[in-house]
Amino acid sequence: MPTASSVERRSETHLETYLRPTLFIPELKSKKKSSVLEEMVAHLAQHQIARQADALLEVLRQREALGSTGIGKGIAVPHARSTMVTERAVLLARSSKGVEFDAADESPVHLIFMIVAPPVERDPIYLQMLAQIVRAVRLAPARRRILEAPDFAAIRTLIGTQLSDE
Amino acid sequence: MNSQLLALVALQDLDLMIREAKDPEQATQEEELGFPLSGVEKLERTRERLAKQIDERLLQLYERMSRRYARVVVPVEGRVCLGCFMGLPTAAKRNADSRTVENCENCGRILYRI
Numbered sequence: 001m002p003t004a005s006s007v008e009r010r011s012e013t014h015l016e017t018y019l020r021p022t023l024f025i026p027e028l029k030s031k032k033k034s035s036v037l038e039e040m041v042a043h044l045a046q047h048q049i050a051r052q053a054d055a056l057l058e059v060l061r062q063r064e065a066l067g068s069t070g071i072g073k074g075i076a077v078p079h080a081r082s083t084m085v086t087e088r089a090v091l092l093a094r095s096s097k098g099v100e101f102d103a104a105d106e107s108p109v110h111l112i113f114m115i116v117a118p119p120v121e122r123d124p125i126y127l128q129m130l131a132q133i134v135r136a137v138r139l140a141p142a143r144r145r146i147l148e149a150p151d152f153a154a155i156r157t158l159i160g161t162q163l164s165d166e
Numbered sequence: 167m168n169s170q171l172l173a174l175v176a177l178q179d180l181d182l183m184i185r186e187a188k189d190p191e192q193a194t195q196e197e198e199l200g201f202p203l204s205g206v207e208k209l210e211r212t213r214e215r216l217a218k219q220i221d222e223r224l225l226q227l228y229e230r231m232s233r234r235y236a237r238v239v240v241p242v243e244g245r246v247c248l249g250c251f252m253g254l255p256t257a258a259k260r261n262a263d264s265r266t267v268e269n270c271e272n273c274g275r276i277l278y279r280i
Binding site for chain 1 (some may be wrong): 176195202280
């Protein structure tokens with residue numbers, strides 16, 4: 001278990017660098033996969049991450065057609081690279097009631113990390129962020145704490161601590 | 167952005183997704199993280215349908231340039247082509263016609279304005 005000072009000293013992971021308070025939806029309004037994707041893309045467009053929301057939404061839908069990004073245990077990581085994205089970004093959203101997301105284990109999804117990036121071939125940071133999300137939420141206590149965290153700052157700290165513990 | 171450009175952008179994004187899903191190294195990495203990539207054929211059918219919506223000459227131009235560049239359709243920001251990062255002439259033609267597109271005079275990439 002790292003001490004508080006060691007957590008402060010260590011360098012941030014790519015995932016933490018991209019977690020921003022403006023890119024956080026504490027409680028999703030939508031209950032279904034298609035409308036959740038819409039709600040999240042609209043949030044990205046509102047923050048100038050998506051140039052054209054409809055076009056980015058279509059890319060994310062195509063990515064879901066390739067294979068569901070609902071990886072089980074209440075987690076989904078929809079991700080895509082698109083010409084319609086201005087910069088690499090991670091949008092985190094929570095749903096206390098859960099969303100049907102065609103997840104691998106068929107269970108409802110409560111935490112959604114949407115990763116978008118411009119279409120750069122073989123973008124190592126993009127893949128590292130995917131891996132870091134999977135690591136950060138691998139354990140049940142970590143998932144529970146993120147779901148119960150009072151605010152974004154607490155979530156960010158939890159994720160940082162979780163990644164530094166590994 | 168005109169409808170032909172939008173369709174081209176969608177095609178380019180789809181092509182990247184298909185290329186990555188077929189790339190053994192990239193596909194293995196994603197699958198090991200728990201993301202299945204079993205729907206490549208579905209994406210290829212979608213690509214075929216989308217390509218049919220694009221003007222034949224424009225599609226041929228895109229396909230030809232795809233052999234040279236990973237990104238054929240690129241944005242223009244502040245009169246700079248974000249494909250080759252060269253400046254565009256001030257009087258560069260904006261495409262009002264839905265069947266024509268603007269190309270970078272330096273690299274030839276298809277441009278869209280933000």
